[in-house]
Amino acid sequence: MRQIVLDTETTGLDWKSGDRVIEIGCVELLDRKLTGRHYHVYINPKRAIDPGAMAVHGITNEFLVDKPVFKDIVEEFEEFVAGGELVIHNATFDVGFLNNELSLLGRPTLAAICPSVIDTLKLAKEQNPGKKASLNALCSFHEIDNTHRTLHGALLDAELLADVYLAMTRGQESLIMVLEEPVPQMDDSEGGGLTERPPLRVLRASDAELTDHDKVLGEISKANKGHCLWAPPAPVVAS
Template sequence: MRQIVLDTETTGLDWRNGDRVIEIGCVELLNRNLTGRHYHVYINPERGIDAEAVAVHGITEEFLVDKPKFRDVAGEFMDFVRDSELVIHNASFDVGFLDHELSLLGHPKLGAMCSGVIDTLKMAKELNPGKKASLDALCDRFEIDNAARTLHGALLDAELLAEVYLAMTRGQESLMMLLDDEPGMDSLDASGSPIQRPPLRVLRPSADELAEHDRVLQDIVKANKGACLWIPPVPAEEAPVA
């Protein structure tokens, strides 16, 4: 399984307003292992950069004057990500910008050349409702050293995100390995017969534990303003009339 962890920096917040990509950083995962292969490039956007954006990533127009245009690097970028699954934090932002850059040159969008996109921002919010889900917050949660991240940078952020993604999905990996594995020698006794294991003991929650669980759920509901998967939407005919 080949995955590309990807990040971009841009001239501003919205490609619809003419903002462009100025940096792309990618690192490669193969079967959930960092291979050491990466793709990194700075890009001359042929336009100005918003002051607010410079404050975030520190990349100036002067620095990008002699850098290649996107049309000069599009081929090598597409070759690097083609047929991979992309892992991106706040994927709609980066995908929107890159799809726009590719479409300006008549190239297919990322969805046509990649096998899918994993949005780690969405994943983090689903795993920990109500908690901060920025890259810095996730690095703190999973004890990943981000001391070098004084400014946003596409390659550094992609490297950090790869570590965060692997940490977030480590339990899933163990579960899939357990499901995929056939019974091995540890399932047999010395004579080669199946080991008879005692039935699992099921512990039921007490009334106090159920009440505490309900309290935590209510806190999550408040933090998410009611947008929780376990709360079914109210049918239109039953919704209160203003």
């Protein structure tokens, strides 16, 4: 099972208004283990970054001047994520931006190259309704050190999200291990067939115990005025 934990940074909040992707960070999980492989790139958006966005991630227009445009990195990005299940926090945001970038180049959307997307924001809200579900809040809840996260960054946030996702889905690892255990094979040379079970010992109640039992049931039935499932209905007396 190959999964790609992904995050982006952008010039603003709305790709429909012309905002663009300026950073992509991905880390790879294979069978729920970090492989050490990652993908990270800064991108020149050919437009100015909104001051509000710059305050969040700290990436400046000047820093991106000499960085490649999206069409120069699209093939290597597609190659890295292809075939992997995407794990994204607030997936609608990142997927919307990336699909916009791909469509501007006439290329297939993420759904065509990745089998599915897990939204950890949605997952967190399902697991803990009413609780804060930001990446910082989830790091705190799952005791993951994020003290070095002073600003948002695509690769750093993807690395933190990978730890958060593994903590959120911790029970799945043992389930996978159980499913993958081989079925034990019988050796005919050692007798084969089913092992004969020893006879079961049956303990029956004594007469005194049965009498005491009936007495207790009678007391319960009396207290409930006969409305007990085990008590037969009282006979109807004809008038």
